[in-house]
Amino acid sequence: MKQTIRVVVFLFALSLLSSSALGNYSCPDGTKAACLNNGDTVCPASAKCVSSEAVCLDESACDSAMGYICGSEYDELIKDYEKVVGQYNQLTSENVGLREIRLEQRNCVINAATLKDAIKCVRSPN
Numbered sequence: 001m002k003q004t005i006r007v008v009v010f011l012f013a014l015s016l017l018s019s020s021a022l023g024n025y026s027c028p029d030g031t032k033a034a035c036l037n038n039g040d041t042v043c044p045a046s047a048k049c050v051s052s053e054a055v056c057l058d059e060s061a062c063d064s065a066m067g068y069i070c071g072s073e074y075d076e077l078i079k080d081y082e083k084v085v086g087q088y089n090q091l092t093s094e095n096v097g098l099r100e101i102r103l104e105q106r107n108c109v110i111n112a113a114t115l116k117d118a119i120k121c122v123r124s125p126n
């Protein structure tokens with residue numbers, strides 16, 4: 001009889017332990033429960049998840065009020081920036097060339113002896 005009581009008490013204690021080990025989980029209103037495998041991560045809808053291999057920038061590299069950027073997006077922005085800088089440099093070079101032509105034409109007109117010579121200065125290709 002003692003043996004039977006011990007078995008019943010043991011089974012009862014075991015059932016209490018297994019139910020408490022499983023836990024009593026509840027979700028906040030408007031959310032759903034999910035089953036996860038080992039290594040799975042959960043990100044709130046208001047956040048952006050990145051892989052564990054993602055490049056992290058120094059925390060001082062970004063203004064936390066403006067948000068952060070992934071390394072791949074940063075690399076893409078740098079490429080775009082370098083392209084714009086190249087376009088700017090090309091336009092600057094063209095502008096310098098046009099200014100030189102204009103200066104030569106101006107000097108030619110100033111030094112022209114006749115109106116015909118002045119017109120030739122502006123119409124002739126340099």
